[in-house]
Amino acid sequence: MTDTSETRLADFEEHRRMVFGIAYRMLGSVADAEDLVQDTWLRWSQVAGQVASPGGYLARTVTNLALNRLDSAAVRRESYVGPWLPEPLVTEPDATDGVERAEAVSVALLVVLESLSPLERAVFVLKEAFGFSYPEIAEALDRTEAACRQVGSRARAHVRARRPRYDAPPELRRRATDEFLAACVGGDLNRMLELLAPDVTSWNDGGGVITAALRPVTGAEKVARFILGLLHKLGEGAAARPVLVNGEPGVLITVHGAVDSVSVFDFTRGPDGEPLISAIHAVRNPQKLAHLA
Known part of the structure; x- marks a missing residue:
């Protein structure tokens, strides 16, 4: 390997997490994000040495590839069957490194980003997640700075209006998640109801490939009974364990060792100040879980 190719690779590796992070936030797909990382590398390998700012070039390239x-x-x-949810990034609760943890973004935020226009999403991701200036964003997207500022302001307002308003401390989210998991596994309906907000909503992404609710399930008792019914159908081969889903406490369910579903929760503040589960995002579509195998 020549010095030029070594430098080319070193510069790309320095920014690989950023490239993956932009692609994943834009597309909500691990597989598609990894494809764009490779496409970005191919383009970079052809121009490296001619670029003054590798980070800016790579961000611009992957953003435009994602827009396409x-x-x-x-x-x-x-034409997607049922609710669409992003592909989850899953790590163990004690994970401290890795692309998945470093570039994690909550499932709830990814769902909100999905409702933005592609241009709004691009501006929001580059500005809010990676700190690019509006002049840099304007150059990357071939827009005027004023237009990008307007788009960014609109995107921030949209995200702010739709993001969960209660950000429970991580230790409380972890404890509530663990207690809810224990109640589900133990079939303790009453304890499940104590941990669910009355108006909790469960979104279940099966993509028409595997059995899942085609519409959101709303209400504590309906959600609890839906979960217990699913666990009963999975049978004795099912096992559940706590994981980090996009950097937040979640649950991974396997059946005879094969990944069946990944769930993560949003929380609201209960009457006693303790967090209650306000939303459940559960991915069962095996195509979206293939990268976890």
């Missing part, structure tokens, strides 16, 4: 990919993704989403 979103055109075809939009068509697929229109």
